[in-house]
Amino acid sequence: MSQKDIVLAFSGGLDTSFCVPYLKEQGWNVHTVFADTGGVDDEERAFIEHRAQELGVASHRTVDGGPAIWNGFVKPFVWAGEGYQGQYPLLVSDRYLIVETALARCAELGTHAIAHGCTGMGNDQVRFDLAVKALGDYRIVAPIREIQKQHTQTRAYEQKYLEERGFGVRAKQQAYTINENLLGVTMSGGEIDKWQAPGEGARGWCKPRAEWPAEPLRVKIGFQNGEAVSLDGQKLAGHEILARLNALFAPYGVGRGMYTGDTTIGLKGRIVFEAPGLTALLAAHRALEEAVLSKQQNRFKPEVARKWVEVVYEGFFHDPIKTDLEAFLASSQSTVNGEVTLETSGGMVSAVAIASPHILNAKGATYAQSADWGVEEAEGFIKLFGMSSTLWAEVNRGAKA
Numbered sequence: 006m007s008q009k010d011i012v013l014a015f016s017g018g019l020d021t022s023f024c025v026p027y028l029k030e031q032g033w034n035v036h037t038v039f040a041d042t043g044g045v046d047d048e049e050r051a052f053i054e055h056r057a058q059e060l061g062v063a064s065h066r067t068v069d070g071g072p073a074i075w076n077g078f079v080k081p082f083v084w085a086g087e088g089y090q091g092q093y094p095l096l097v098s099d100r101y102l103i104v105e106t107a108l109a110r111c112a113e114l115g116t117h118a119i120a121h122g123c124t125g126m127g128n129d130q131v132r133f134d135l136a137v138k139a140l141g142d143y144r145i146v147a148p149i150r151e152i153q154k155q156h157t158q159t160r161a162y163e164q165k166y167l168e169e170r171g172f173g174v175r176a177k178q179q180a181y182t183i184n185e186n187l188l189g190v191t192m193s194g195g196e197i198d199k200w201q202a203p204g205e206g207a208r209g210w211c212k213p214r215a216e217w218p219a220e221p222l223r224v225k226i227g228f229q230n231g232e233a234v235s236l237d238g239q240k241l242a243g244h245e246i247l248a249r250l251n252a253l254f255a256p257y258g259v260g261r262g263m264y265t266g267d268t269t270i271g272l273k274g275r276i277v278f279e280a281p282g283l284t285a286l287l288a289a290h291r292a293l294e295e296a297v298l299s300k301q302q303n304r305f306k307p308e309v310a311r312k313w314v315e316v317v318y319e320g321f322f323h324d325p326i327k328t329d330l331e332a333f334l335a336s337s338q339s340t341v342n343g344e345v346t347l348e349t350s351g352g353m354v355s356a357v358a359i360a361s362p363h364i365l366n367a368k369g370a371t372y373a374q375s376a377d378w379g380v381e382e383a384e385g386f387i388k389l390f391g392m393s394s395t396l397w398a399e400v401n402r403g404a405k406a
Contacts, residue, residue: 009032009033009034010033010034010036010063010114010115010116010118011028011033011034011035011036011116011118011119011120011146012036012037012038012107012108012110012111012114012116012118012119012120013025013028013035013036013037013038013062013107013119013120013121013122014038014040014103014104014106014107014119014120014121014122014133015037015038015039015053015057015062015065015122016039016053016122016184017039017049017052017053017056017057018122018182018183019160019163019164019167019174019182020122020123020124020149020163020182021037021121021122022056022060022163022167022172022174023122023148023149023163023166023167024120024121024122024148024149025037025057025060025061025062026060026061026166026167026170026172027148027152027166028120028146028148029061033118033120033146034063035061035062035063035120036062036063036064036065036066036110036114037057037062037064037065037066038065038066038067038068038103038106038107038110039053039054039057039065039066039067039068040068040070040099040102040103040106040107041067041068041069041070041071042070042071042073042074042099042102042103042186042187042188043070043071043074043186043187043188043244043247043248044184044185044186044187044188044189044190045185049185050067053067054067059172060172066110068106070099070102070103070106070187071187071242071244071245071248072242072243072244073102073105074098074099074102074186074187074188074244075187075242075243075244075247076243077101077102078095078098078099078101078102078188078317079187079188079243079244079247079283079286080231080232080243081313081331081334081335082094082095082098082283082314082317083231083232083233083283083286083287083290084231084290084310084331084334084335084337084338085309085310085313085314085334086287086290086291086294086306086307086310087307087310087311087313087314088314089264089266089314089315089318090264090266090267092262092264092266093264093266093276093278093318094188094189094278094280094283094284094287095188095314095317095318096184096186096188096189096190096191096278096280096283097128097129097132097184097186097188097191098132098188098317098322099186099187099188100129100132100133100136101132101136101322101323103133104119104133104136104137104140105136105140107119107121108137108140108141108143111143117141117142117143117144118143118144118146119137119143119144119145119146120145120146120147120148121133121145121147122147122148122149123147123149123150124149124150124153124159125147125149125150125153126153126270126272127268127270128268128269128270128274128318128319128320130147130150131269131270131319131320132320132322133145134147134320135320135321135322135323136320136322136323139322139323139324140323149163160194180194180195180204180206181193181194181195181197181206181207182194183209185209187244187247187248187251187282188247188280188283189209189210189251189260189278189279189280189281189282189283190209190210190278190279190280191276191277191278192207192208192209192276192277192278193274193275193276193277195207197275197276197277198275200275203263203277207277208279209279210251210255210279210281211255211258211259211260211261211279211281212255212256212257212258213258214258214351214352216256217256217257217258217350217351217352218256218257218351221348221349221350222253222254222257222348222349222350223346223347223348223357224236224237224250224253224285224346224347225237225238225344225345225346225347226246226250226285226286226289226344226345226347227343227344228289228290228293228341228342228343228344228345229342230335230338230339230341230342231290231294231335231337231338231341232338233246233247233286233289233290234246235344236249236250246286247282247283247286248282249282250281250282250283250285250286251281251282253281253282253285254281254282254284254285254349254354255279255281257281257349257350257351257352257354258351258352259281259284259285259349259351259352259353259354260278260279260280260281260282260283260284260285261277261278261279261281262277262278262279263275263276263277263278264276264278269318269319269320284354285347285349285354288347288354288355288356289345289347289356290341290345291356292345292356292359293341293343293345293356293359293361294341296359296361296363296364296365297340297341297342297343297361297363297364297365298337298340298341299365302337306334306337309330309333309334310334312326312330313327313330313331313334316330340363341363342361342362342363343359343360343361343362343363343364344359344360344361345358345359345360346358346359
């Protein structure tokens with residue numbers, strides 16, 4: 006086993022760019038891996054590969070992570086249908102798949118050393134480290150955490166470090182930490198961290214209101230066992246559907262929001278996020294699910310969903326509880342089949358039509374319109390259904406006086 010080779014999960018951003026010369030100066034042969042989880046175009050992908058070579062890596066690999074992120078995260082996340090603390094759609098959950106890709110490269114090189122560019126103040130370090138520990142016995146090197154022992158203004162130090170060695174830093178990396186993948190975009194840093202209104206630079210895919218198209222957008226998503234399988238009648242792989250939904254709904258500003266909440270490490274987090282495709286997919290899936298599941302399923306399932314989301318958010322992607330929860334979620338999807346039509350004029354997206362053989366329609370009744378039961382049956386139901394509350398009111402009415 007080589008003692009000098011190390012695999013770095015690489016994105017070409019400020020943090021992972023800094024890691025390359027830093028690790029080299031520590032005596033490592035740095036092998037970078039970029040897991041392309043679908044958030045970059047050909048130009049950005051070429052930049053990342055060029056950046057790795059420019060920084061002097063021993064080798065660089067780009068790996069297609071689209072199918073893996075769909076099967077490993079998107080499918081169960083949509084089944085769950087819940088954001089973290091009701092808001093955040095877990096857009097950096099590609100970290101777990103990045104770890105798996107990096108460890109596969111470690112196996113090829115015969116090394117048990119892996120590096121990442123996570124800071125010591127964020128959640129990603131927890132996700133990376135716990136995922137690595139769950140998958141084997143590896144040495145984890147985190148250069149950003151190491152320099153934070155001596156430097157409080159970490160980003161400024163990284164930028165100066167790179168520039169002193171002749172490596173430029175892109176302007177957007179100077180102001181914000183930006184993450185892009187198939188799931189969406191997250192932005193932090195600058196005025197966002199200061200609890201101020203985001204600046205114009207804190208914008209990813211979603212267009213501002215002034216640029217929304219004038220004509221409404223309608224799309225139809227087909228589902229089989231709760232998984233999206235077609236878009237406007239065309240059968241596609243899941244990751245291709247999500248990529249197209251991103252492209253369709255981003256011009257309408259769908260899926261942009263600001264999340265403030267409780268992080269894994271205990272600090273309050275604040276990010277701007279954009280998830281146009283996921284937002285559309287969740288809206289369609291929820292509309293179909295609510296029409297075909299029983300009342301008890303619809304009431305209970307969010308409890309399981311919230312636990313699944315918490316487990317994934319906090320880094321326990323490989324804990325057995327996640328598999329247990331997914332067994333329930335998968336079971337709940339057997340009748341989630343059909344097509345949902347979505348519509349947006351900008352900002353919000355609505356499910357305007359649902360077609361499924363499993364919609365729980367009563368043959369002889371329509372809510373608030375017609376019924377195949379009589380008045381006496383309705384009055385009897387109300388009497389029995391409210392018996393406990395009515396009795397309490399009758400018994401205690403005099404006591405209150």
